[in-house]
Amino acid sequence: MNIILIGAQGSGKGTQAAMLAQSLGIRHIASGDLFRQAIDAQNDLGMQAKTYIERGDLVPDNITVRMILDRIEQPDCAAGVLFDGFPRTIAQAEALDSELVHIGRQIDVTVYLSVPREVLLKRLSGRYICRANQHVYNINTRPPKVAGICDLDGSELYQRSDDRGEAVQKRLDIFFNETLRLTDYYAAQHKLEEINGNQGIEQVHEALVRQIREHRDTTA
Numbered sequence: 001m002n003i004i005l006i007g008a009q010g011s012g013k014g015t016q017a018a019m020l021a022q023s024l025g026i027r028h029i030a031s032g033d034l035f036r037q038a039i040d041a042q043n044d045l046g047m048q049a050k051t052y053i054e055r056g057d058l059v060p061d062n063i064t065v066r067m068i069l070d071r072i073e074q075p076d077c078a079a080g081v082l083f084d085g086f087p088r089t090i091a092q093a094e095a096l097d098s099e100l101v102h103i104g105r106q107i108d109v110t111v112y113l114s115v116p117r118e119v120l121l122k123r124l125s126g127r128y129i130c131r132a133n134q135h136v137y138n139i140n141t142r143p144p145k146v147a148g149i150c151d152l153d154g155s156e157l158y159q160r161s162d163d164r165g166e167a168v169q170k171r172l173d174i175f176f177n178e179t180l181r182l183t184d185y186y187a188a189q190h191k192l193e194e195i196n197g198n199q200g201i202e203q204v205h206e207a208l209v210r211q212i213r214e215h216r217d218t219t220a
């Protein structure tokens with residue numbers, strides 16, 4: 001089963017994707033991880049992606065699609081994949097559909113994790129990460145015991161440049177103006193489900209599993 005999870009930064013998408021992939025026994029592919037791994041490896045695609053990410057811009061489709069296709073053809077993706085952070089544009093979605101056809105696969109369902117913009121803004125602007133292990137905190141909703149210090153390893157907490165002011169607004173603009181159009185694209189294929197992401201982690205997870213199973217049963 002191949003699934004796409006659509007949600008803005010701050011929607012809880014990464015957490016939900018990891019839980020969902022485990023529940024369904026499929027491979028979680030986060031485009032952010034793919035980018036970071038390629039940047040760390042200092043390979044050609046990674047270096048190209050880095051210049052865009054540092055400006056707060058989206059990585060161009062040709063680079064992203066090449067990275068994703070390399071990944072889904074690995075043996076550990078044979079049982080299915082859960083895409084998290086990809087596709088982000090209609091052009092990417094079309095490229096993905098046509099490439100999947102070549103390998104005899106398809107997207108089965110796309111789920112939109114819906115959270116209001118003002119809630120996203122509050123969640124994102126409070127986000128801090130520890131230097132040692134990237135543990136995530138939120139000064140509004142999940143503060144550390146001692147301000148500015150990681151509970152788990154004592155390292156300093158900092159705010160990533162793309163979680164600050166203007167960069168956050170820019171990313172949310174991109175999401176609501178561009179990425180959200182994907183819901184129309186998949187709705188036209190009768191592959192769209194929508195989940196209320198503005199509730200507890202367990203409630204969101206249960207709703208995701210339930211709606212995906214119902215979707216699968218009605219289209220099987």
Ligand SMILES: [Zn+2]
Pocket residue numbers: 130131132133134135150151152153154155
């Ligand atoms: Zn830590």
